[in-house]
Amino acid sequence: MTETILSVRDLGKGFYIHDRAKHVPAAEGISFDLKPGQLAALVGPSGAGKSSLLKAIYRTYVPSSGQVIYRTAVGDLVDLATAPETAITDLRRAEIGFVTQFLHCLPRLSTLDVVARPLLQQGVAREAAHDKAARMLAALAIPEQLWDATPATFSGGERQRVNIARSFTQGGRLMLLDEPTASLDPVARENVCAMIEAAKAEGAAMVGIFHDMALVERLADVKIEVQRKAFEDVA
Amino acid sequence: MKPILDVETLTRIHGPGCPACLDVTGPEHDTNICRHCGSVVAVAGASLRLHKGEVLGIMGESGSGKSSLVKMLYFDDKPTSGRAIFHDEGQAHDLFALNEAQQLRLRDMRMGMVYQNPSLGLNFDISAGGNIAERLLMSDELSYRAIREKATALLARTEVPPARMDELPRNFSGGMQQRVQIARALSTGAPLLFLDEVTTGLDLSVQARILDLIMELQEVTGVSMLVVTHDLGVVRHLTTRTIVMKHGRIIEAGLTDQILEDPQAAYTQQLVSSAL
Numbered sequence: 401m402t403e404t405i406l407s408v409r410d411l412g413k414g415f416y417i418h419d420r421a422k423h424v425p426a427a428e429g430i431s432f433d434l435k436p437g438q439l440a441a442l443v444g445p446s447g448a449g450k451s452s453l454l455k456a457i458y459r460t461y462v463p464s465s466g467q468v469i470y471r472t473a474v475g476d477l478v479d480l481a482t483a484p485e486t487a488i489t490d491l492r493r494a495e496i497g498f499v500t501q502f503l504h505c506l507p508r509l510s511t512l513d514v515v516a517r518p519l520l521q522q523g524v525a526r527e528a529a530h531d532k533a534a535r536m537l538a539a540l541a542i543p544e545q546l547w548d549a550t551p552a553t554f555s556g557g558e559r560q561r562v563n564i565a566r567s568f569t570q571g572g573r574l575m576l577l578d579e580p581t582a583s584l585d586p587v588a589r590e591n592v593c594a595m596i597e598a599a600k601a602e603g604a605a606m607v608g609i610f611h612d613m614a615l616v617e618r619l620a621d622v623k624i625e626v627q628r629k630a631f632e633d634v635a
Numbered sequence: 636m637k638p639i640l641d642v643e644t645l646t647r648i649h650g651p652g653c654p655a656c657l658d659v660t661g662p663e664h665d666t667n668i669c670r671h672c673g674s675v676v677a678v679a680g681a682s683l684r685l686h687k688g689e690v691l692g693i694m695g696e697s698g699s700g701k702s703s704l705v706k707m708l709y710f711d712d713k714p715t716s717g718r719a720i721f722h723d724e725g726q727a728h729d730l731f732a733l734n735e736a737q738q739l740r741l742r743d744m745r746m747g748m749v750y751q752n753p754s755l756g757l758n759f760d761i762s763a764g765g766n767i768a769e770r771l772l773m774s775d776e777l778s779y780r781a782i783r784e785k786a787t788a789l790l791a792r793t794e795v796p797p798a799r800m801d802e803l804p805r806n807f808s809g810g811m812q813q814r815v816q817i818a819r820a821l822s823t824g825a826p827l828l829f830l831d832e833v834t835t836g837l838d839l840s841v842q843a844r845i846l847d848l849i850m851e852l853q854e855v856t857g858v859s860m861l862v863v864t865h866d867l868g869v870v871r872h873l874t875t876r877t878i879v880m881k882h883g884r885i886i887e888a889g890l891t892d893q894i895l896e897d898p899q900a901a902y903t904q905q906l907v908s909s910a911l
Binding site for chain 2 (some may be wrong): 415416417418455460461462485486488489490508509520521607618
């Protein structure tokens with residue numbers, strides 16, 4: 401029996417807005433377990449806090465309550481909610497990936513470099529990193545003529561595909577997907593689904609948000625319902 | 636991750652100082668001027684750890700003490716109290732307990748600084764190549780040829796055309812002056828680099844090139860960096876962790892994406908939400 405890689409226990413996230421003296425709850429009481437090769441889909445209405453949960457797992461948001469127990473490649477159990485920042489940076493470099501909806505990159509890097517970058521940072525040789533990056537870009541149908549150009553000049557959909565190519569080039573034992581298929585055309589969406597399935601088959605665990613319920617049915621092993629929270633004013 | 640620099644309760648007070656200075660200044664008093672003695676508390680009780688190969692941002696508005704902090708670490712200024720340990724070549728240097736010669740040696744060989752104002756980091760009266768050579772001469776490099784070759788290579792790496800090597804940096808554009816400064820700072824292979832508002836005042840396109848260059852060099856050399864800036868974009872692109880300062884105090888520290896997307900302190904929330 402394979403061991404659980406991620407165990408989310410009673411995870412909650414709220415924001416305190418000092419300017420307005422207001423507490424804004426985003427999500428509460430979320431618990432689930434995930435084994436290698438499984439995908440958990442966060443489902444619920446817009447504004448329910450699905451993205452906030454994903455960011456709380458990645459520690460872009462500081463969790464307000466609960467635990468995020470992650471089993472590392474060497475078998476240590478780490479609570480991502482409270483682990484030291486340096487532990488989080490190490491895990492992000494080597495084990496945990498995040499596919500955001502937006503791509504930030506500097507204007508000088510070529511698309512191939514942007515995609516290969518996480519591998520280069522892991523110490524993978526330039527040629528091998530570029531090979532893998534090229535395969536991913538090809539799989540996502542980014543025309544080869546564009547690989548030398550910077551993604552800063554690309555359309556929204558192209559940028560998103562570059563971002564996905566980068567995340568899947570890096571891979572990871574745990575991947576967090578924030579609407580990776582939104583705004584993609586049907587062909588690109590199918591390519592991304594194939595990548596997700598391939599990564600799962602290789603043992604990657606994933607937590608994802610999908611706009612399209614058909615994709616949830618197709619890709620998810622676990623469904624996590626997230627409810628919208630009421631606002632409360634704090635004096 | 637191994638530490639390269641440990642800063643412990645570093646404090647710098649300009650002026651006579653009095654027992655009340657630290658109690659009546661800081662973010663909660665919204666001032667860094669002591670109302671009893673008029674001293675300016677530039678930095679108070681600042682502690683941080685920089686790891687090997689890490690790029691740490693120090694963010695805050697003008698007068699928050701971020702430059703003052705870094706200037707002390709580079710021996711441009713002396714602290715009123717506090718300690719800093721520089722872990723280098725198997726030794727732990729207690730920076731402010733060293734004598735002046737030892738401090739200068741570290742500054743010339745094992746640390747680098749890139750200032751906002753290139754005239755602070757460069758000698759405008761000698762050529763670009765000469766600026767690099769000057770620093771190399773302080774290390775053990777002695778042959779003219781070796782120095783010239785190394786200077787050419789360094790300038791090429793920071794994208795200063797070799798043809799302009801013998802020109803005075805005062806005639807260069809702001810962006811190129813910064814690139815010469817970076818080449819000079821890197822010339823001795825120092826493991827620790829301080830960057831103080833290096834892109835402030837440059838055109839946006841030039842800023843982006845400098846940031847890209849710094850990032851590339853960091854990846855190739857693995858140099859550890861403290862990056863002082865008020866620019867959220869610089870923090871986002873260069874750093875993995877960031878500390879936020881106000882009125883001489885460190886008020887928040889965290890992963891850079893967390894600081895920018897989920898700031899905890901009231902001041903950081905204001906700072907982040909006021910960005911264009």
